[in-house]
Amino acid sequence: MDFDWGVISADEHDRIGALHEPLAEAIRRLVDASLHSGADAETIMAARQTIDExxxxxERTPTDRPRVLRHEGTGLPVVWRNPAVGRHNPLAPPMETHHDEGRVWTEFTLGSVYEGPPGLVHGGICALLLDQLLGEVATRQLSKPKFTGTITLKYLRxxxxxxxxxxxWVEGxxxxxxxxxxxxxxxxxxxxxxxGVFIMPAWARDA
Incomplete structure (x- = not known):
């Protein structure tokens, strides 16, 4: 299960990011507005028409970029589409990860788009984010192919x-x-x- 990796230069990476990250943020704002809008039927119908347009x-111009890319400068995978940290994915929470001395950390803010019980983050969103954090540290910033074998969560409150x-952080x-x-x-x-336990797949072991 190997992939045909493409390579993207730092300049091209930054150029595309400057286009798509604001687009993703605009869509996040749209989603939030749709949850809280008290607009009348006529306004909502007009909004739907505009969104469809x-x-x-x-949709008129699908991308021709390879599905999987590596950054030319760092050699790391480009995770634009990732639903946990993809900077181009409007579904992803606004979370940017940082790596420091064998740990990964992030500080971010979640709004009502991610709400489960009133005023609280949905438990599944918590699981998604923690799976991403543990996976990043276990794979050294996604540079090593390892997949989640098991993950156990304890919700304290x-x-x-x-x-x-x-x-x-990695325990061992x-x-x-x-x-x-x-x-x-x-x-x-x-x-x-x-x-969690993260396991290198058989095809990567042979490589």
């Missing part, structure tokens, strides 16, 4: 909407397995803990 405009911090290795732990927290302390 914009969608058709974007509800995770409030608003400013949050996430961290993850055993053959083709990497063990990682992490958490989400708000200003009052940890809300969710996670531990």
């Amino acid at each position: 914009v969608t058709e405009m974007l 509800g995770t409030p909407l608003g400013p949050l911090r996430g961290e993850a 290795h055993e053959g083709y397995k990497t063990y990682a732990r992490g958490f989400l927290r708000d200003a009052q302390g940890i809300t969710v803990e996670a531990e």
Whole structure:
């Protein structure tokens, strides 16, 4: 299950990002507005028509870029489409990860688009974000092919909407397995803990 990787230069990466990241942010704003709008039927029908027109405009020219890309300067995968951290994916929370001394950390804010119980982040969103954080640290910024084998979460209390911090680190290795732990927290302390096992697939071991 190897991939035909394309390579993208730093300049091209930045050029495309400057186009698509604001587009993704505009769509996030649209989603949030659609949840909170109290507009009348006529306004909503007009908005739907405009959205359909914009969608058709974007659909006219599909991308010809390879589905999987590596950054020419860093050698790391480009994860624009990733639903947890993809900077071009409007579904992804506004989360940017940082790597420092064997740990990955992030600080971000979640709004009501990610709400489960009133005022709290949906538990599945917490799981998505922690799977991403543990996976990044287990794969050294996604540079090593390893997939989630198991992930276990312990919800200590509800995770409030608003400013949050996430961290993850590697606990150890055993053959083709990497063990990682992490958490989400708000200003009052940890809300969710996670531990996971990440496994290198057979095709990568042979390589």
